[in-house]
Amino acid sequence: MELSTVDMKRCTLFRLGGRIDGSVASELGSQLRAATDAGRYKIVVNMKDVTYASSACLRELIGAWKTCRRWNRGDLRLAELSPNVDKVLDLTGLKSQLMVYATEAEAVGSF
Amino acid sequence: MTKFRRDLILTGTKSELPRISRFVDEACDGANVDSAARFDLQMAVDEACCNVFEHAYSGSAGEIDLRFETRGRDVVITLHDHGRAFNPEGILPPDTTRPLEERPVGGLGLHLMRKLMDKVFFVFSPERGNTLVMEKHKVVPGDPKQGSSEGQSAMPSR
Numbered sequence: 073m074e075l076s077t078v079d080m081k082r083c084t085l086f087r088l089g090g091r092i093d094g095s096v097a098s099e100l101g102s103q104l105r106a107a108t109d110a111g112r113y114k115i116v117v118n119m120k121d122v123t124y125a126s127s128a129c130l131r132e133l134i135g136a137w138k139t140c141r142r143w144n145r146g147d148l149r150l151a152e153l154s155p156n157v158d159k160v161l162d163l164t165g166l167k168s169q170l171m172v173y174a175t176e177a178e179a180v181g182s183f
Numbered sequence: 184m185t186k187f188r189r190d191l192i193l194t195g196t197k198s199e200l201p202r203i204s205r206f207v208d209e210a211c212d213g214a215n216v217d218s219a220a221r222f223d224l225q226m227a228v229d230e231a232c233c234n235v236f237e238h239a240y241s242g243s244a245g246e247i248d249l250r251f252e253t254r255g256r257d258v259v260i261t262l263h264d265h266g267r268a269f270n271p272e273g274i275l276p277p278d279t280t281r282p283l284e285e286r287p288v289g290g291l292g293l294h295l296m297r298k299l300m301d302k303v304f305f306v307f308s309p310e311r312g313n314t315l316v317m318e319k320h321k322v323v324p325g326d327p328k329q330g331s332s333e334g335q336s337a338m339p340s341r
Contacts, residue, residue, distance in 0.1 A: 091204070094197045094233035124204075126229055127291035134283065141284070156222055163298045164291050165279025 074121065075103055082183040083114035085176070089121030097128035104136035104148075113139070113146025116179040120152035125160055137170065147171065151179035187214040187323075188252040196244050197236045200229060203249065210251040216258060220322035223299040224258060227317055230292040231262050239266025239313060258319045260300075265312040271305050 073096040074089035084107050092100060107115060115136065119125070137148040149171040153161065161167040173179035189210045193199055207228050211221045228249070235247055248263040276297075277290045297303050302318040 091201065093200045093204070093229055094237065095200045124225070124229075126226070126233065127295055128233060130291055131289065138284065159222075160226070160295070163295060164277070166283065169283040 073099065075100065077103065077107065079112065080180060082180055083116050084112040085180060086115060086117045087121070088117060088119055089123075091124045092122060092129040093124065093126045094128040097126070097132050100129060101132035101135065104132060105139075108136060108139045114183045115140055115146070115148045116151055116176065116183075117148065118151045118176045118179070119154065119157050120176075122154060122157055125157045127160075127164070130160070130164060130166065133170075134166070147183075149173065149179050149182060151176045186253055188250065189213065190251075191249045192246065194244055194246045195236075196240075196242065197233060199236075200232060203232050204229060206249065207251065214251070214253050214258065214323050216322050217324075220258070220319055224260070224319055224322075227296045227299045227303075227319075228260055228262070230296050231260075231315055231317065234269075234292050235262065235264045235266060235313070239264045239269060241267070253323050256321045256323045256325070257301075258322055260315075260317045260319075262315040262317075263312060268307045269305060269313050270307070 073092050076087045078085040078087075086103070088100070104115070117133065133148065140146040140148045151173045152175060153172060158167065161170070161172070171179075171182065173182065189206070191203065191206045193202070204225060207225050208221070211224060216224065232247060232249070236242065236245065239245065245264060245266050250261040252259050271293065274290055274293050277286060277294050296317060300317040301320045302316070304316055306314045306316075
């Protein structure tokens with residue numbers, strides 16, 4: 073898994089890449105928690121380069137989403153889903169529940 | 184119709200998931216699985232193995248015995264472990280229509296397996312442990328590329 077973060081004015085941007093399965097998802101969770109622990113509750117996750125995302129990855133994203141949205145303080149939004157990630161979100165009923173944007177710029181600008 | 188079979192036996196933890204993914208990828212190549220089905224097989228096996236490492240072995244290292252084979256035009260995956268008995272009836276399917284705030288975070292792995300595969304069933308015996316069988320139908324053409332490789336390529340880990 074590749075992961076980089078950028079603290080922007082509007083939000084914190086996570087750029088993910090590679091394979092995110094159960095062997096590495098906890099690292100993603102740790103990084104998301106580090107952001108919310110630092111008071112960053114507006115998060116964009118760019119998944120353009122994610123080749124595979126398992127339910128373990130989704131669990132970490134959902135966990136962070138719930139934290140961000142608590143008390144209406146923020147949100148976690150997704151950008152640039154690959155077809156396979158899009159399929160998994162659809163199968164799990166998450167696609168209709170999370171804000172998903174075609175481009176990173178749109179996702180960042182939505183905050 | 185010639186049959187294709189590959190076996191992977193390893194002892195490990197979730198850190199072995201990438202290796203398992205490569206095994207499935209290579210088996211799909213060998214059996215000439217159609218491209219649309221490959222992702223489904225990859226994901227279903229990954230989810231199943233992750234569940235075994237997390238729940239059957241509670242995160243400790245444990246042995247899994249994974250078989251990928253063709254039966255006619257179908258792919259049949261058999262996953263065997265010696266961990267804690269698993270009862271799928273005890274896992275409620277996620278209600279994907281409920282608002283996400285109200286949904287528990289877990290349970291998606293089994294849900295994905297059932298959505299992606301045509302048949303999923305579990306058997307437990309005190310002697311043999313847990314056996315999971317998953318089938319994906321009509322994803323292999325009439326003659327796999329390496330149909331004469333039945334019974335080969337067991338890859339025990341050290």
